[in-house]
Amino acid sequence: MAHTLIAYVEDKPGVLNRVASLFRRRAFNIVSLTVGRTEQAGVSRMTIVVDTDELGARRAEANLYKLVNVLRVDDVTNKPAVVRELVLVKLGVTAEQRTAVLQLVNVFRARVVDISAEAMITEITGSQDKVESFIETMRAFHIISVARTGLIAMVRGGGKISANPPLVAAQLPENGAAEDTAGLSMSV
Amino acid sequence: MTKLTGAQMIWECLTLEGVEVVFGYPGGAILPTYDAMLGYKIHHVLVRHEQGATHMADGYARASGKVGVAIATSGPGATNMVTGIATAMMDSVPIVCITGQVGSKAIGSDAFQETDVTGVTLPITKHNYLVTRTEDIPRAIKEAFFIARSGRQGPVLVDITKDAQQGSAEFVWEVGPLRLPGYRPDLRTLPSELERALHLINNAERPLILAGHGIISAGARAQVLEFAERAQVPIAMTLLGLGGIPASHGLNLGMMGMHGEAYVNSAIQQADLLLAFGMRFDDRVTGNLKTYAVNARKIHIDIDSSELNKNVRVDVGLVGDLRDVLQELLPGVQSADHSAWLDHIDSMKGDLAVRDIQSLPDTGHLYAAHVINDIWRLTKGNAIVVTDVGQHQMWEAQYYKHDHERTLITSGGLGTMGFALPAAIGAKFACPDREVWVVAGDGGFQMTMAELATIKQEKIKLNIAIINNFYLGMVRQWQEFFYEKRSAAPPLLGPDFVKLAEAFGLRGLRIKQRAELQGLVEEARADSGTVVIDFQVEQEDSVFPMVPAGADLDKMIRRPARDVLIETGADADEWELGA
Ligand SMILES: Cc1ncc(C[n+]2csc(CCOP(=O)(O)OP(=O)(O)O)c2C)c(N)n1
Ligand SMILES: [Mg+2]
Numbered sequence: 033m034a035h036t037l038i039a040y041v042e043d044k045p046g047v048l049n050r051v052a053s054l055f056r057r058r059a060f061n062i063v064s065l066t067v068g069r070t071e072q073a074g075v076s077r078m079t080i081v082v083d084t085d086e087l088g089a090r091r092a093e094a095n096l097y098k099l100v101n102v103l104r105v106d107d108v109t110n111k112p113a114v115v116r117e118l119v120l121v122k123l124g125v126t127a128e129q130r131t132a133v134l135q136l137v138n139v140f141r142a143r144v145v146d147i148s149a150e151a152m153i154t155e156i157t158g159s160q161d162k163v164e165s166f167i168e169t170m171r172a173f174h175i176i177s178v179a180r181t182g183l184i185a186m187v188r189g190g191g192k193i194s195a196n197p198p199l200v201a202a203q204l205p206e207n208g209a210a211e212d213t214a215g216l217s218m219s220v
Numbered sequence: 221m222t223k224l225t226g227a228q229m230i231w232e233c234l235t236l237e238g239v240e241v242v243f244g245y246p247g248g249a250i251l252p253t254y255d256a257m258l259g260y261k262i263h264h265v266l267v268r269h270e271q272g273a274t275h276m277a278d279g280y281a282r283a284s285g286k287v288g289v290a291i292a293t294s295g296p297g298a299t300n301m302v303t304g305i306a307t308a309m310m311d312s313v314p315i316v317c318i319t320g321q322v323g324s325k326a327i328g329s330d331a332f333q334e335t336d337v338t339g340v341t342l343p344i345t346k347h348n349y350l351v352t353r354t355e356d357i358p359r360a361i362k363e364a365f366f367i368a369r370s371g372r373q374g375p376v377l378v379d380i381t382k383d384a385q386q387g388s389a390e391f392v393w394e395v396g397p398l399r400l401p402g403y404r405p406d407l408r409t410l411p412s413e414l415e416r417a418l419h420l421i422n423n424a425e426r427p428l429i430l431a432g433h434g435i436i437s438a439g440a441r442a443q444v445l446e447f448a449e450r451a452q453v454p455i456a457m458t459l460l461g462l463g464g465i466p467a468s469h470g471l472n473l474g475m476m477g478m479h480g481e482a483y484v485n486s487a488i489q490q491a492d493l494l495l496a497f498g499m500r501f502d503d504r505v506t507g508n509l510k511t512y513a514v515n516a517r518k519i520h521i522d523i524d525s526s527e528l529n530k531n532v533r534v535d536v537g538l539v540g541d542l543r544d545v546l547q548e549l550l551p552g553v554q555s556a557d558h559s560a561w562l563d564h565i566d567s568m569k570g571d572l573a574v575r576d577i578q579s580l581p582d583t584g585h586l587y588a589a590h591v592i593n594d595i596w597r598l599t600k601g602n603a604i605v606v607t608d609v610g611q612h613q614m615w616e617a618q619y620y621k622h623d624h625e626r627t628l629i630t631s632g633g634l635g636t637m638g639f640a641l642p643a644a645i646g647a648k649f650a651c652p653d654r655e656v657w658v659v660a661g662d663g664g665f666q667m668t669m670a671e672l673a674t675i676k677q678e679k680i681k682l683n684i685a686i687i688n689n690f691y692l693g694m695v696r697q698w699q700e701f702f703y704e705k706r707s708a709a710p711p712l713l714g715p716d717f718v719k720l721a722e723a724f725g726l727r728g729l730r731i732k733q734r735a736e737l738q739g740l741v742e743e744a745r746a747d748s749g750t751v752v753i754d755f756q757v758e759q760e761d762s763v764f765p766m767v768p769a770g771a772d773l774d775k776m777i778r779r780p781a782r783d784v785l786i787e788t789g790a791d792a793d794e795w796e797l798g799a
């Protein structure tokens with residue numbers, strides 16, 4: 033299952049490489065990874081979507097914390113969060129197809145950002161489901177290329193994440209190992 | 221304001237960090253630093269290969285508990301360090317490697333001897349730095365030492381461009397805490413977890429401590445013993461844990477895992493509570509994970525939270541320095557009587573290692589097990605033993621009984637052949653007054669034997685035991701057991717080790733029979749110089765017992781029954797010592 037981790041990292045050369053290398057080395061499968069500056073000077077924010085189970089996500093988190101340049105990791109998978117991706121889709125369309133495309137663009141609240149004689153570029157921002165189904169719908173036409181930013185995410189509400197996490201709990205998933213082994217008999 | 225060159229700053233920083241010795245090899249990109257060395261008191265050991273420098277720094281660190289330092293030039297000098305860095309990484313050993321780099325303007329141009337060393341070592345260092353400005357050198361080195369020695373220890377590399385070494389700047393050595401906001405070596409566990417752990421501990425019927433390297437790194441011997449003695453919990457050791465708890469302690473069962481004693485592994489499989497103290501459930505100690513200790517609840521204490529639930533799912537994971545966590549747990553640990561469990565384990569001690577070598581047939585040959593056990597007896601267990609990797613390493617672990625911490629130095633996680641000789645040099649520099657033994661195979665010894673020249677040049681005294689079976693013994697054993705004796709790696713042709721020692725200006729001895737052993741070993745120990753002893757042992761001997769890789773932990777290949785029972789050697793009575 034996909035887990036969405038937000039990592040706040042020091043904005044220093046090589047940090048992206050350290051994070052990417054960690055996921056490769058520990059054999060995690062990255063679905064998407066985005067990086068950008070934050071409101072705080074010297075701090076960048078990465079949104080990493082990784083295909084793993086709950087234990088794997090805890091392991092990824094713990095390993096991220098081991099990187100000296102990683103300030104804070106937050107798994108927002110099960111938190112109320114706004115998750116967005118921006119996608120550009122370039123379509124090869126004939127003059128007759130244009131109206132149909134425009135109608136669908138309206139339905140999806142997408143936008144047309146460029147039109148030329150034989151092509152147009154549409155832009156959509158939204159949750160992964162929404163952009164996926166937009167791209168799916170556009171397959172009815174001739175898709176020339178698709179560019180995706182990868183997901184970014186932000187937890188809802190007014191709380192601010194402190195750069196320093198408190199004590200680390202036992203790194204167990206909520207319905208984790210303790211319950212799993214509880215079924216085993218204690219005798220040999 | 222006094223200005224220093226970057227090169228001077230490096231030595232200034234090392235001095236301020238309390239470094240007394242560095243192991244290095246010069247070259248173009250690090251020459252400014254070598255040039256500046258002459259003004260400082262730090263002793264530089266000129267090695268014969270940069271891999272040797274890293275293993276020496278490693279051996280120094282393991283023997284002393286302090287940070288070891290290795291220095292090399294850019295490109296090939298730095299890439300030669302890779303094996304040593306990876307070795308230190310796998311075994312959590314604090315070393316700092318300083319490498320020269322081409323001028324900052326030339327970076328990325330494939331300049332002469334340019335290698336992206338921070339890139340190459342990214343996955344095998346705890347952290348690394350590329351320093352391109354003179355004024356950044358002190359901070360980088362200070363952070364490197366701090367990171368190497370704090371938290372879960374490990375290697376840190378600082379790559380410094382030639383122009384940064386040559387430039388001048390004001391030297392600023394910041395006092396007070398470092399600004400490393402993302403580095404938290406002191407993560408701790410919530411108190412509620414301690415309560416859960418205590419509940420399991422105080423209600424266990426068949427508890428067992430799995431003691432690892434963390435005992436030694438954290439200096440937690442006293443706490444582990446207090447815990448074990450009060451709650452009457454037996455202790456099984458990992459290879460790297462050996463010496464952490466005295467081998468002679470009544471609750472110490474000995475080594476677990478692939479070549480541990482069968483009763484130790486059986487005890488693990490039968491326990492109802494495993495207490496993993498500073499160990500990481502490596503595949504060499506768990507065997508098949510699916511069948512590993514399925515009857516046991518598990519409490520894991522480790523300084524590295526990413527180790528929890530990595531290989532084995534645990535019921536309670538406690539993050540922190542082992543000594544600190546135990547100190548917090550101890551007030552709640554109740555006295556207990558587990559005599560039924562301890563008696564049961566006792567009853568499983570079928571084919572004890574020591575009994576086994578007493579019963580080796582006297583073929584007039586020499587057995588590696590005898591050699592190691594004799595060295596243990598003659599050194600009264602007080603030597604620092606640095607081993608290489610292979611059969612001899614496992615025999616060392618089985619037959620040299622380590623009572624003291626930091627007296628077994630061996631490459632566990634990476635299993636690096638060629639480690640022993642250079643690591644022993646480092647250990648000797650850390651503990652010049654201690655007796656240091658190298659126990660190496662004929663194969664691994666040939667990988668780094670050039671360091672004999674370093675020994676000669678530095679005039680240090682080591683005792684070097686080559687356990688010469690004329691084979692890559694461990695490989696031969698696997699081929700015999702698992703590849704139907706197909707020997708793709710034929711017997712190993714080695715040099716005449718006696719002549720080799722002499723060629724390096726050292727003394728060489730050869731021992732082929734047990735009767736000669738005591739006299740010649742005593743002679744070697746008494747010699748003020750390093751002596752290389754070529755122990756020509758039984759060639760096709762195997763290490764028992766053995767858990768085949770990936771097999772269930774208690775499905776061991778046991779020692780074959782010996783038909784002749786003959787006690788060999790001069791002081792057979794003394795064997796009782798180790799029983
Ligand atoms: C650098 C390196 N290469 C290969 C191996 C694989 N290996 C493990 S043990 C071994 C044989 C070691 O032979 P020797 O040094 O003679 O020791 P013995 O097993 O005979 O005691 C080999 C080749 C290794 N551990 N390290
Ligand atoms: Mg050999």
